[in-house]
Amino acid sequence: MGEKVIPDIVVGRLPIYLRALQRMHEENRKVTSSQELGERLGISAAQIRKDLSQFGEFGKQGTGYSIEYLAEQINQILKVDRVWDIAVIGAGDIGSAVARYQGFANRGLRVAMIFDSDPSKVGTQVGTFTVQDSRNVEEVIREAGIQIAMIATPSQTAQSVAEQLINAGVKAILNYAPINLTVPDEVRVQYIDPVIHLQRMTYYL
Amino acid sequence: MGEKVIPDIVVGRLPIYLRALQRMHEENRKVTSSQELGERLGISAAQIRKDLSQFGEFGKQGTGYSIEYLAEQINQILKVDRVWDIAVIGAGDIGSAVARYQGFANRGLRVAMIFDSDPSKVGTQVGTFTVQDSRNVEEVIREAGIQIAMIATPSQTAQSVAEQLINAGVKAILNYAPINLTVPDEVRVQYIDPVIHLQRMTYYL
């Protein structure tokens, strides 16, 4: 009894596979193989087959995988066969860029609202959104039933914003503030900090 | 003979440790322990000690680590005890946000120039920079001796931009375009795509 637990590291590779498949689909490709996918992504073919086999049998011996079918399946596995609304907190450079970002389309995600605490920003337009007052974050997000948020505030306020979001029912946070958040176990956090990524590379220069 | 090779995954955690240490330093803290650091970061104390021990002995039995000293040491290891110039390619929302980002300060990095191929953007100001013409990417970057670049162009042009950068001597690329780049072994690439991070979490919703 009980579902098989999929390693986090495997789940983490699925979006990468999915992105490559969608790109192949745009190129009007119909089928691919674990080998081709692996070469594109710098991942071994065996690993790709092993990862996918955790979720089912999606390929055909001798021919490989239907790009469209496999993409559909991964969409379902990742639950991005629907569209999730996202709240953005912070309408500075990063928050604004993210709110205007075109890259969410067809990938199961959509920015739905943006907040800022600066009275001079509240009420202004960012892309297609009117900046809302941060004081209403909890109420508005709870009301909308939103489960995903991005934090693009200064570091000092990120933790308290996270707590408000969690109170409002948010279960997944993408944090652009360069600080570690403390959250309950049932809440997921991912971090984006360009400096972290860059410092991983300066070591090798 | 030959240097001990440090696992990539260990190098990848150093910037995380460094960021936490710098924050503690700002809080005027003087010493910390592997246990405290681990609790803050959600990493086991044993792992932190093991990681650090790959590079030397930085702590004191009974008392732990001097925050300032350990931060200095990691700065040196990651080669961010100096300031690296970065070129940004693409002056759209993301490129502009990154060029104006204040978070590079004191972390060994600095944006030095930004390029765009759109004639209506060339010559305009983005933060403190004048947007340069993408046609000159190779020449200008080579001339400046820049080794680090961020790609913030549309997906379609990202691969060819990467090739120009590599021709110009760039060895580390942070790619914001949602596409995998093919590069020679000696060039490092890191990816930032908010959708990838978000899709890692939707699985658990």
Added chain:
DNA sequence: TAGATTGTTAATCGATTAACAATC
């Protein structure tokens, strides 16, 4: 059919954790 490629098992490799002597 011959060739290609999957899904899966077993072997290998590598990373994490537990435990503890050393010592501040």
Added chain:
DNA sequence: TAGATTGTTAATCGATTAACAATC
């Protein structure tokens, strides 16, 4: 001294790879 914490070794755990029967 007693308590705390490091650096390191050995044990454990988990992830990756190699290999191949099955089969399209």
